[in-house]
Amino acid sequence: MKAVHFGPGNIGRGFIGLLLSQSGFEVTFVVRNERQLNMLQQKKKYIVTLANEDKDKKVVSNVSAISSQHRAEVARAIAETDLVTTAVGLGALKHLAESIAEGIELRLRFGVRKPLHIIACENAMDGSSQLRSRVMKHLSPGSKALAEKYVAFPNTAVDRIVPIQDGSDSLQVTVEAYYEWVIDKSAMLEGFPEIKGVKYVDQLAPYIERKLFTVNTGHCVAAYHGYLEGYETIQEAMEDEGLKRRVVSAMQETGRLLTSKYHWEKENHSTYINRMLDRFTNPLLSDDIVRVGRSPLRKLSLNDRLVRPALQAHGLGFDIPHLTSAIAAALLFDHKEDPEAVSLQSELKLRGVDEVITQVMGIPQKHAIHPSIVSRYHEMRRVYGASLRASGS
Ligand SMILES: NC(=O)c1ccc[n+]([C@@H]2O[C@H](COP(=O)([O-])OP(=O)(O)OC[C@H]3O[C@@H](n4cnc5c(N)ncnc54)[C@H](O)[C@@H]3O)[C@@H](O)[C@H]2O)c1
Numbered sequence: 001m002k003a004v005h006f007g008p009g010n011i012g013r014g015f016i017g018l019l020l021s022q023s024g025f026e027v028t029f030v031v032r033n034e035r036q037l038n039m040l041q042q043k044k045k046y047i048v049t050l051a052n053e054d055k056d057k058k059v060v061s062n063v064s065a066i067s068s069q070h071r072a073e074v075a076r077a078i079a080e081t082d083l084v085t086t087a088v089g090l091g092a093l094k095h096l097a098e099s100i101a102e103g104i105e106l107r108l109r110f111g112v113r114k115p116l117h118i119i120a121c122e123n124a125m126d127g128s129s130q131l132r133s134r135v136m137k138h139l140s141p142g143s144k145a146l147a148e149k150y151v152a153f154p155n156t157a158v159d160r161i162v163p164i165q166d167g168s169d170s171l172q173v174t175v176e177a178y179y180e181w182v183i184d185k186s187a188m189l190e191g192f193p194e195i196k197g198v199k200y201v202d203q204l205a206p207y208i209e210r211k212l213f214t215v216n217t218g219h220c221v222a223a224y225h226g227y228l229e230g231y232e233t234i235q236e237a238m239e240d241e242g243l244k245r246r247v248v249s250a251m252q253e254t255g256r257l258l259t260s261k262y263h264w265e266k267e268n269h270s271t272y273i274n275r276m277l278d279r280f281t282n283p284l285l286s287d288d289i290v291r292v293g294r295s296p297l298r299k300l301s302l303n304d305r306l307v308r309p310a311l312q313a314h315g316l317g318f319d320i321p322h323l324t325s326a327i328a329a330a331l332l333f334d335h336k337e338d339p340e341a342v343s344l345q346s347e348l349k350l351r352g353v354d355e356v357i358t359q360v361m362g363i364p365q366k367h368a369i370h371p372s373i374v375s376r377y378h379e380m381r382r383v384y385g386a387s388l389r390a391s392g393s
């Protein structure tokens with residue numbers, strides 16, 4: 001069994017590559033970073049360390065690597081593989097589409113008619129579907145018809161906290177012990193080789209929403225408030241009892257939405273929230289606030305972890321003061337090394353907060369939560385104004 005994985009970054013090596021290799025897949029990484037490419041090509045293996053008491057180590061061996069610039073080689077690998085996975089960041093999927101389409105074209109030209117599954121392991125409601133629409137645009141009409149039959153793009157939810165790594169070995173990766181990988185079985189073709197440790201479900205929505213609107217909502221609430229308070233890591237921020245309460249309250253607001261929408265037992269969901277909080281406070285990991293808050297434009301978009309649950313909860317008549325506060329805090333994320341934060345701050349200066357809320361979040365001015373966000377934003381600017389780190393806005 002073969003797998004081609006785009007992006008041997010933290011989650012690519014520390015989660016997807018590891019589980020695929022443990023299931024007997026020969027993994028070929030498609031690599032953009034030259035140093036990582038050379039190291040993977042030389043060593044053909046790397047180590048994953050679990051952030052548990054024993055610091056258990058797993059060796060991922062039998063891996064190979066090709067440069068993302070060598071398009072012919074990438075196409076050949078896709079032509080011969082059973083599975084393609086990605087973990088490059090949602091915004092980078094557009095850069096992979098043409099390469100993947102070339103691989104599908106070549107595969108079909110070689111007469112390969114076995115199923116190919118393409119799974120975008122990004123934090124989004126429908127990462128694989130988004131990739132599918134981009135890939136399909138690059139296929140010829142004949143290949144498109146065949147791809148409908150032989151190529152599937154099941155959506156997925158991937159959960160494992162993998163912080164930015166330090167140390168001299170750029171392949172070694174330390175990950176939390178916890179993980180959950182769920183794939184939408186209803187979008188899969190027959191004969192898919194099973195990945196050990198993956199949960200296959202008929203309906204992904206409850207799983208992906210539970211993950212995105214609990215783990216990722218809570219995580220970014222900690223990051224955006226933590227950033228304003230001057231903390232460097234999520235672990236540090238979560239030691240601040242007042243901040244932790246804001247995180248828990250935001251997770252309770254999304255929890256009220258989820259339990260009502262999916263008719264879950266409230267107690268089970270509270271247990272889930274508490275388990276997630278333990279992950280954020282894991283003393284064996286150190287996770288940078290600016291990693292968790294990265295790409296605020298994506299995180300503030302209509303279908304992501306803040307705005308989507310806020311709108312849905314509001315639609316059901318629930319109060320969402322902590323979600324609106326977190327959205328306002330996200331608007332103040334001005335980390336100058338984050339291109340989206342820089343662009344967000346310049347949009348705010350140029351167009352003003354009303355226009356940004358309308359354009360970036362898709363929340364029109366007449367919507368009831370729009371003025372709540374605006375007033376929380378102005379209030380927070382007054383409170384944190386002097387300490388805002390980069391924009392001086
Ligand atoms: N780190 C986590 O805790 C975590 C957990 C679950 C999901 N995710 C998701 O996984 C994805 C990756 O996150 P990460 O934390 O591993 O980030 P990362 O920056 O460590 O890894 C991204 C990798 O993608 C590579 N890349 C980018 N564009 C590429 C291209 N065009 N071709 C080939 N490679 C390319 C980068 O070089 C890098 O190696 C994101 O969508 C993230 O939301 C991350």
Ligand SMILES: O=P(O)(O)OC[C@@H](O)[C@@H](O)[C@H](O)[C@H](O)CO
Pocket residue numbers: 123158159160161162215216219220291292293294295
């Ligand atoms: O990767 P992002 O930018 O979508 O979100 C940052 C973190 O919340 C995220 O990477 C989590 O660590 C991860 O989703 C846990 O499974």
